[in-house]
Amino acid sequence: MKKLMAANWKMYKTADEARQTADALVKAVGTLPGDREVLIFPPFTALHAAHDALGQAAGFHMGGQDVYPAEEGAFTGEIAPGMLKAAGCGWVLTGHSERRHVLGETDALVGSKTAFSLAAGLSVCLCIGEKLDEREAGALTTVIHRQLETGLADVPADVDPGRLAIAYEPVWAIGTGKVAGPAEILEAHAIVRAKLCAMFPSAGTDMPILYGGSVKPDNAAEIVGLDNVDGVLVGGASLQADSFSRIVLA
Ligand code: 13P
Numbered sequence: 325m326k327k328l329m330a331a332n333w334k335m336y337k338t339a340d341e342a343r344q345t346a347d348a349l350v351k352a353v354g355t356l357p358g359d360r361e362v363l364i365f366p367p368f369t370a371l372h373a374a375h376d377a378l379g380q381a382a383g384f385h386m387g388g389q390d391v392y393p394a395e396e397g398a399f400t401g402e403i404a405p406g407m408l409k410a411a412g413c414g415w416v417l418t419g420h421s422e423r424r425h426v427l428g429e430t431d432a433l434v435g436s437k438t439a440f441s442l443a444a445g446l447s448v449c450l451c452i453g454e455k456l457d458e459r460e461a462g463a464l465t466t467v468i469h470r471q472l473e474t475g476l477a478d479v480p481a482d483v484d485p486g487r488l489a490i491a492y493e494p495v496w497a498i499g500t501g502k503v504a505g506p507a508e509i510l511e512a513h514a515i516v517r518a519k520l521c522a523m524f525p526s527a528g529t530d531m532p533i534l535y536g537g538s539v540k541p542d543n544a545a546e547i548v549g550l551d552n553v554d555g556v557l558v559g560g561a562s563l564q565a566d567s568f569s570r571i572v573l574a
Pocket residue numbers: 332420493497498499500501536537538539557558559560561
């Protein structure tokens with residue numbers, strides 16, 4: 325399985341800044357190794373500019389950071405899957421912890437976004453992860469199971485595993501500089517893998533599971549080398565072409 329090296333730019337970068345970063349990234353990475361793919365998630369207003377800059381670079385793909393589960397309609401401020409596709413996106417993130425915990429998205433809404441986007445032809449990266457108080461209360465498995473059960477409730481059993489990735493991002497490791505240690509990542513990813521295999525007996529083994537939370541150039545190689553880690557989803561360290569290119573090539 326190729327490693328998916330993903331950049332979530334969150335609410336950073338104007339269109340011009342995104343164009344410059346994407347352009348610099350393609351140059352800094354050069355020819356992408358055959359076992360890697362790059363995924364960039366710019367903010368909506370920078371999608372066209374980033375897409376222009378990525379051009380035809382082999383192995384580079386783009387996605388939206390969020391989506392609304394309807395084709396079109398009176399949903400002020402929202403973006404439909406078809407709009408993302410027309411802007412050059414092949415992917416979308418659903419259920420990022422900032423959407424869940426800052427914007428108040430429910431598990432059910434995340435599930436509906438995931439299934440609708442897949443049916444609309446986008447590939448989806450569903451983000452899950454426990455908060456610190458949940459981990460300390462011993463609820464790691466319960467939280468992962470609940471977020472996968474509700475997040476994937478309406479995904480068909482014969483889903484193409486290449487079009488559905490899970491990003492395990494412990495909330496306490498996001499933007500804090502506190503990366504989960506190898507043992508914690510191995511434990512959580514094994515729980516995710518077992519649940520995926522139980523829910524999707526044929527596709528579950530082949531769905532990529534990414535790790536996210538304070539991934540940096542100096543810890544990326546160790547993380548992507550762990551069992552059941554099929555890539556990374558990077559926030560802060562993906563904003564500069566120099567540091568993200570070092571992660572991509574780690
Ligand atoms: P950081 O890499 O800044 O911790 O963010 C992780 C993240 O939320 C990626 O989606």
